[in-house]
Amino acid sequence: MTQVLHWARAHGFWKALPASIEPYLRDVQLVTIAVPKELASQTVTLFMLRTEYDSAPYHVGDLVRYAPHDAAHDETATGSPVDLALFHGLTGCVATLCQKGDGACFARYRQGAFTTAHGQQVSLTTGHIVHGGARIDPVSLLPVH
Structure with missing residues (x-):
């Protein structure tokens, strides 16, 4: 997370987000999602709140969808201004649609x-x-x- 934060700052990103590294290290979880090779040649790395990841972690091989936090998720946004900045400005939800090996479920999406x-x-x-x-x-x- 330290490397990502320094890269983002050096390239002019995340200007409205906290300057201190502590909230990122404490509250943000980097997650990586693999996509079919015909759709992309590399994985996609996203940001979740650590509390959301801990409450509903996904597992390798599951079919998931990521969505950035938006006004529809405001009821779950709590905490200090720093917490809210990370919630609205950086992180999102990863929802598990199908568990690994559930071919019938995968076929629906x-x-x-x-x-x-x-x-x-x-x-x-x-x-x-x-x-x-x-x-x-x-x-x-x-x-x-």
Whole structure:
């Protein structure tokens, strides 16, 4: 986390977030999600609050979805201004949709990255919407046909 914080600061990121490293080391958990090789050539690293990770850790091989914290999650935002800055400005939720080995469950979902508002597929390489790509319902996370 120290290396990530220094890199972000050196590149002009996280200006509205705490300057001290202590809240990051205490409260933020780096998590890595692998995606199918046809969607990206590398893993994706994200940030969760350590308390959220501890209460619902995911396991290697599970199918998960990440969503940044937003106004819909405000009821879980508590603490000091530093806590709230990390909650709103950096971290998100990783929800387990299917446990490893549950092929029937995996078959129900599309893998990849999707916009939170409209469920449009996003390229993990460019960050842009994939025109003609898969779509999911942003609430149920199931495919839209």
